[in-house]
Amino acid sequence: MNRLRFGSLAVAVAFGLQSAPAQQPYQVLDHWKIGGTGGWDYLLADSAAHRLYVTHNSRVEVLDTQTGAAVGAISGLKGTHGVALDDAGQFGYISDGGANAVVVFDRKTLATVATIPAGTNPDGITFEPVTKTVWAFNGRSNNVTVIDTASRSVIATIALPGKPEFPQPDGQGHVFANIEDKNSIVALDSRTKALTATWKLSNCESPSGLAIDRAHSQLFAVCDEKKMAVVDTKTGKQVGTAAIGDGPDAAAFDPKHQLAFASSGDGVLTVVDTSSGFKTIESLPTMKGARTMAYDEAADRAYVVSAEMGARPAATAANPRPRPAILPDTFQVLVIGRK
Template identity: 30%
Template sequence: MAVVLLAALTGCRQQPESAAVSCSLSRRGVALGRSDGIEYAYRDHANHRVYVSSDAGIEVWDADNGAPVGRIHNIVGSTAIVTAPPLNRGFAADGTTGAIKVFDLDTLEIIRRIPYADPSSDMVFDATTGTVAAISAVARDVRLIDAAAGVVVGDVRLAGSPRAMWSRGNGMLYLRLERPARIVRVNLGARKVDARWPWAACKSRRDLIDH
């Protein structure tokens, strides 16, 4: 039986040699009744749901009591999931095709397919601009998607390979790059990189997001 720890869960991978998906800051667990093939988990705080991907699809659970809500079919081995609650839309990377699939939060039905060359390794939703940003471990860019229309509006070229990204939802996106090791800030409204910092200069994510 898998246990997802929920208090601070935002998007965590399964720990090696363990059936549990967890975050270090979590304080409360909900048993999900399965332990096989868990690939990724994402918590939608606004709607009190947890999305858990596996080789069988994406299962949706109630974050408060652990009750099953439903399943999203035809998305296998997703490594990135994000929701846009104001738009009643969700986005999930398909681990087999690389496409980003858009689904309705109420029906859990897939309503659109957005081509992407490589499976996305991370996605975030920025409410200020209504943008979903996606990165992969291969491409040296950030794909920007109009969350309401479900269409690609641009790609921002990066000077290195993105390994992680985060946002406060204020129109600014922060990414950690490798080769060279640095942090860059993408202005989502202008769709361009507008600031850079060496990774060694930042002691924590808060140092970056406070800029």
């Protein structure tokens, strides 16, 4: 995943975030404590089932989004990154990067039902509804593993031009993904299992999180240097940019209100109005390290996660940018909604 970047909100504002207008629609409504130890990565909201899936070290925590209570967990994993859900409400799929595998679980019982070998360090993962396939993007082998959900077998491995980050399907048989180390987005055809285009991003370094507006054929890629790039999925052209926080790692889109979101490690959730020139309308303080996010369209709520941090270890030749230690039992979800 994209590296953490910690900085003060004052610095973020001073160096490029647009000031929000008087109307700032979102606020932090609640904090749900998860606790435990270790790091985290992607999270995913299931609106219909009122569940939130949070990858947390060797587990996936499952919370009730109506109460914040723990439903259970999928455990026994080695290093979780992302979760994808089928469109039948039956199974979920976890990219277990530490095991180089995709783990299939029953969404009712949370029991593991299959483990499917993938590439090296599967990270971003998505379900493609036209072909009923799961796409696991492998961060260290620079390829994508395509899994048939009926047979639970690998049916294709597609080479990519660099290190993939977050993917998004368009619901019409195409899958898009950021290529972090090449500052680009790739387009893939789910029917032919082939890479069809690579689009270079302009002034958008290390793209990580990716959201999609399917109705208007637009992608929102969040990048370093506090930028969000807007790309047309039909042409690959970059049609706009927006100012966001520092050290982003996730993006989301609200089709009802035409808003794009970016969560960043400096502790800011940025809200961008996509209907009027991609203007930043809010820069909501959250919590340092809250770089990943899920958005629940039905509830119009965003969820970010973070923990309190201890001292940063001294830099070494092997680890020139060490991360601060995560304090035990401080891991939590911040619930963000309208006032």
